[in-house]
Amino acid sequence: MPQEFSQIDRRHPRNDALPKALGLERFAADHYPEGLLWAGARRAGIPHARIRTVDVSAAAALPGVVRVLTRADVAGSNLQGIVHKDQPVLAGDKVRHCGDAVALVLAVDRETLARALSLVRLDLEPLPGVFDPAQALKKGAPLVHEGRRGGNVLVRASIRTGRGAAVLRECPVVVRGTFSTPMQAHAFIETENGTARLLPDGTLEMTVSTQAPFRDRFEIAQALGLDPMRIRVVAPYLGGGFGGKDGATVQCLLALAALHAGGRPVKMWWEREESMLAGYKRHAARLTYALGADRDGTLRALSCRIVMDSGAYAHLGGEVMALGMESAGGPYRIPHADIRGLCVYTNNPVAGAFRGFGAAQTAFAAERMMDRLAEKLGMDPLELRLRNALRRGDRNAAGVTMTASTGMAACLEALRAHPAYAAREAWKRAAPPHARRGAGVAAACIGVGYGRGLPDAATARIELTETGTFRIFNAVPDMGQGNASAFALIAAEALGQSPASFELVQPDTACCLPSGSSSAGRTTYTYGNALVRACGALRDRLLVRGAMALLADDTADLTLAPGAVRHVKSGRAVPLALLARMMILEDRTATAEFVMPVTPDATGGKGFVIGFPHLLFAYAAVLALSEVDELTGAVRVRRFVSATDGGRVLNPQGFEQQVAGALIQGMGWALSEDVLTREGRILNPDLSTYLVPTAADAPEVDCLAVDSVEETGPFGMKGIGEVNLNAALPSIGAAVQDACGARLDAAPLTPEKVLGARPRRARRTP
Amino acid sequence: MTIRFLLNGREVACESAPDRRAVDLLREEFGLTGVKEGCGGGECGACAVLVDGSARLSCLMLAAQLAGRSVVTVEGLGTAEAPHPLQTAFAEHGAVQCGYCAPGMLMAAADLLARDPSPDREAIAGAVSGTLCRCGGYGKIVEAVERAAEAMRPGPVRKALRKKRGGA
Numbered sequence: 035m036p037q038e039f040s041q042i043d044r045r046h047p048r049n050d051a052l053p054k055a056l057g058l059e060r061f062a063a064d065h066y067p068e069g070l071l072w073a074g075a076r077r078a079g080i081p082h083a084r085i086r087t088v089d090v091s092a093a094a095a096l097p098g099v100v101r102v103l104t105r106a107d108v109a110g111s112n113l114q115g116i117v118h119k120d121q122p123v124l125a126g127d128k129v130r131h132c133g134d135a136v137a138l139v140l141a142v143d144r145e146t147l148a149r150a151l152s153l154v155r156l157d158l159e160p161l162p163g164v165f166d167p168a169q170a171l172k173k174g175a176p177l178v179h180e181g182r183r184g185g186n187v188l189v190r191a192s193i194r195t196g197r198g199a200a201v202l203r204e205c206p207v208v209v210r211g212t213f214s215t216p217m218q219a220h221a222f223i224e225t226e227n228g229t230a231r232l233l234p235d236g237t238l239e240m241t242v243s244t245q246a247p248f249r250d251r252f253e254i255a256q257a258l259g260l261d262p263m264r265i266r267v268v269a270p271y272l273g274g275g276f277g278g279k280d281g282a283t284v285q286c287l288l289a290l291a292a293l294h295a296g297g298r299p300v301k302m303w304w305e306r307e308e309s310m311l312a313g314y315k316r317h318a319a320r321l322t323y324a325l326g327a328d329r330d331g332t333l334r335a336l337s338c339r340i341v342m343d344s345g346a347y348a349h350l351g352g353e354v355m356a357l358g359m360e361s362a363g364g365p366y367r368i369p370h371a372d373i374r375g376l377c378v379y380t381n382n383p384v385a386g387a388f389r390g391f392g393a394a395q396t397a398f399a400a401e402r403m404m405d406r407l408a409e410k411l412g413m414d415p416l417e418l419r420l421r422n423a424l425r426r427g428d429r430n431a432a433g434v435t436m437t438a439s440t441g442m443a444a445c446l447e448a449l450r451a452h453p454a455y456a457a458r459e460a461w462k463r464a465a466p467p468h469a470r471r472g473a474g475v476a477a478a479c480i481g482v483g484y485g486r487g488l489p490d491a492a493t494a495r496i497e498l499t500e501t502g503t504f505r506i507f508n509a510v511p512d513m514g515q516g517n518a519s520a521f522a523l524i525a526a527e528a529l530g531q532s533p534a535s536f537e538l539v540q541p542d543t544a545c546c547l548p549s550g551s552s553s554a555g556r557t558t559y560t561y562g563n564a565l566v567r568a569c570g571a572l573r574d575r576l577l578v579r580g581a582m583a584l585l586a587d588d589t590a591d592l593t594l595a596p597g598a599v600r601h602v603k604s605g606r607a608v609p610l611a612l613l614a615r616m617m618i619l620e621d622r623t624a625t626a627e628f629v630m631p632v633t634p635d636a637t638g639g640k641g642f643v644i645g646f647p648h649l650l651f652a653y654a655a656v657l658a659l660s661e662v663d664e665l666t667g668a669v670r671v672r673r674f675v676s677a678t679d680g681g682r683v684l685n686p687q688g689f690e691q692q693v694a695g696a697l698i699q700g701m702g703w704a705l706s707e708d709v710l711t712r713e714g715r716i717l718n719p720d721l722s723t724y725l726v727p728t729a730a731d732a733p734e735v736d737c738l739a740v741d742s743v744e745e746t747g748p749f750g751m752k753g754i755g756e757v758n759l760n761a762a763l764p765s766i767g768a769a770v771q772d773a774c775g776a777r778l779d780a781a782p783l784t785p786e787k788v789l790g791a792r793p794r795r796a797r798r799t800p
Numbered sequence: 801m802t803i804r805f806l807l808n809g810r811e812v813a814c815e816s817a818p819d820r821r822a823v824d825l826l827r828e829e830f831g832l833t834g835v836k837e838g839c840g841g842g843e844c845g846a847c848a849v850l851v852d853g854s855a856r857l858s859c860l861m862l863a864a865q866l867a868g869r870s871v872v873t874v875e876g877l878g879t880a881e882a883p884h885p886l887q888t889a890f891a892e893h894g895a896v897q898c899g900y901c902a903p904g905m906l907m908a909a910a911d912l913l914a915r916d917p918s919p920d921r922e923a924i925a926g927a928v929s930g931t932l933c934r935c936g937g938y939g940k941i942v943e944a945v946e947r948a949a950e951a952m953r954p955g956p957v958r959k960a961l962r963k964k965r966g967g968a
Contacts, residue, residue: 057834
């Protein structure tokens with residue numbers, strides 16, 4: 035592998051940045067095909083009910099209404115779901131959460147659509163519901179899915195390593211705690227949307243804001259009884275995703291609408307409140323921990339019970355929990371563990387994939403337990419973490435051996451060496467009037483890729499265009515993380531060309547090749563690896579064709595130079611523009627596959643379907659410097675310092691975007707974001723009541739990358755998108771405790787909770 | 801009714817119900833999809849446009865309210881051939897991630913720089929705090945506005961030249 039790079043690890047503006055800043059990039063929401071109809075769903079509005087009748091007559095009679103569809107109009111299984119198919123496209127017999135769709139209306143404009151939706155008359159017989167997992171697990175509790183084996187338990191899984199929790203009894207020091215984390219909304223600014231049209235030849239053409247266009251085809255086809263290969267999905271740049279556009283949002287409804295639109299294009303665009311109501315959320319979790327150590331701080335045993343609220347449907351509940359359980363012991367060596375997880379159906383909004391994916395929830399518990407242990411042992415929290423940090427060859431609490439790059443200790447050391455870490459006590463002493471300052475450290479890890487049980491594969495396609503430039507057929511949606519631009523850099527490096535000579539085609543199932551979803555920190559790693567291979571194949575071919583043009587009898591004498599194939603000794607060259615004209619499209623095209631390697635580890639995990647264990651992990655250590663207002667209890671994070679091991683950094687600008695972005699999204703979850711429900715109904719369904727961080731809340735963020743190379747990655751990278759999110763909440767929690775003594779085990783750390791949790795002696799201003 | 805106004809420097813007229821939302825008129829009638837919509841309730845700032853030079857939320861304005869005004873959308877701020885310094889700075893300094901908030905951010909920033917050519921970081925953060933960036937890219941957004949402000953201010957040479965001309 036070359037160590038001297040011409041493009042990698044240099045600061046580049048992203049390819050999509052200027053078109054987006056000019057307002058020229060067209061997101062899915064920006065498509066308004068000629069003659070379009072608007073489609074919208076009538077939502078149940080009741081968390082649990084038997085459907086007696088859905089009377090569409092008044093709605094259908096409204097002028098301007100083209101069709102009103104119900105369950106009876108769905109020809110396929112009517113079931114959506116990525117792994118477990120349990121979510122109806124249109125509910126027929128019962129509704130399981132307020133956001134269930136019961137009717138689908140097609141109308142000529144939005145005003146008519148809104149009126150028609152209100153004219154659909156629902157006769158629903160309310161059923162008693164279950165609104166938290168504890169209630170759902172009680173004997174005789176109402177069943178969310180009747181007749182299902184396992185009742186309200188979606189997945190029950192366990193991991194036992196070493197001698198399990200029994201070892202806690204042998205530990206001289208044991209700390210215990212119970213933690214809870216709230217439901218979080220993705221709140222991407224571009225809400226769920228798409229357009230669709232049934233072409234005369236029977237092809238269903240769709241443009242959707244989606245993270246998984248290839249999987250969408252199969253999900254739609256199965257639910258609606260269609261041929262997946264007659265569905266074309268195009269995925270332009272997304273206005274945010276974060277996991278919430280992984281799996282069906284508008285897809286099946288939109289496709290169903292298009293089937294009944296008489297060939298006219300259909301547009302569906304969820305309003306903000308509908309996005310909150312029907313969109314996926316981060317699983318609320320309750321975590322009960324016991325952690326045992328020797329007096330010198332060496333971790334010995336862990337027991338944890340994790341309960342996650344899946345809401346009304348499965349989505350990726352089992353897989354989210356698997357990832358959380360895999361990281362339940364944090365990035366540490368713990369030889370004995372008993373980790374149990376339950377993912378439970380309730381009549382709450384549906385939980386699904388969200389950046390941090392289960393590991394964010396367990397990181398809060400694991401890290402705050404480490405702080406508690408440090409406190410009990412009188413040790414420095416960072417030193418305690420460093421003492422136990424996973425190194426290559428170690429096994430984590432879930433029994434997964436770290437066989438790949440493992441930079442946890444390097445991250446902690448980098449954080450310790452940062453000037454802000456050394457200066458933290460002085461910074462705290464300089465607190466302004468009526469404020470207390472605190473510093474907190476957290477470490478986090480997260481598995482990269484799908485994990486065992488499902489091939490994490492991508493197929494790259496690149497072509498030399500007729501004009502001698504290059505075109506990359508990106509097949510994994512760019513939801514803002516910048517993978518598309520990273521692909522241009524990777525190809526530029528691999529082919530020795532200027533990044534400006536690459537254009538990017540965004541995912542389109544008609545011309546790009548199946549490459550999985552934009553998720554799991556796998557996007558750039560997997561497709562990037564495939565792309566490096568495809569570039570190698572294309573280079574070899576260009577050298578062979580160039581040899582012909584240059585009458586060279588040995589391709590070893592040739593090199594692919596910027597814009598030309600050159601004969602090294604003579605200096606003669608054939609421009610790529612000329613070479614391209616001598617080649618047909620097939621000859622100018624190269625494709626290559628890559629399948630992520632998996633861990634050979636057989637661990638003691640039981641009950642997982644897919645997604646456990648992983649081979650690769652990303653790591654981060656974060657320092658949060660926070661200020662607590664003594665009068666209001668409001669917490670402000672003033673600065674984050676993060677040290678990340680995501681493998682080699684491809685583009686420092688993109689790295690900083692992802693690190694800071696994850697921390698700020700995690701900060702929102704730590705301080706203000708909480709989807710509040712009462713009996714399954716959302717109380718804060720808009721952005722004036724569900725509060726995400728603004729520019730005025732954003733702290734300064736220092737983004738350090740530790741020197742790390744993942745040998746299996748494209749130019750040594752792993753993945754950086756998620757891991758920092760996991761460290762935000764625990765580091766802020768520690769900082770708040772350090773500032774004012776308030777130990778809060780239930781996130782978010784709202785001003786009310788902070789004021790209420792301060793110990794008496796800390797309530798006086800000194 | 802017929803609504804006449806100045807759109808990105810060009811006089812335009814269109815037939816519209818007076819109570820149509822300005823954001824819909826701009827996006828659907830004029831194809832200016834750089835004007836984004838994220839909430840429809842004045843909470844996210846994505847739909848901001850400049851109305852007579854001030855950033856206004858087009859999801860809270862009605863078509864009739866545009867009559868006789870000068871409206872500038874992100875498409876009118878600069879072009880691919882001649883981007884506005886703010887657009888250049890956003891692209892160069894990493895202020896664009898998913899980019900869905902970028903047009904609204906740019907409008908808020910343009911409004912600020914017209915009032916205050918040398919804002920400090922706090923003033924910039926305050927000015928764009930009505931626009932939500934869910935990618936959390938605020939640090940680079942503030943930095944890009946700072947850089948653009950620098951690029952737009954007359955530098956020492958231009959200042960000196962102006963002084964000389966003025967004095968002569």
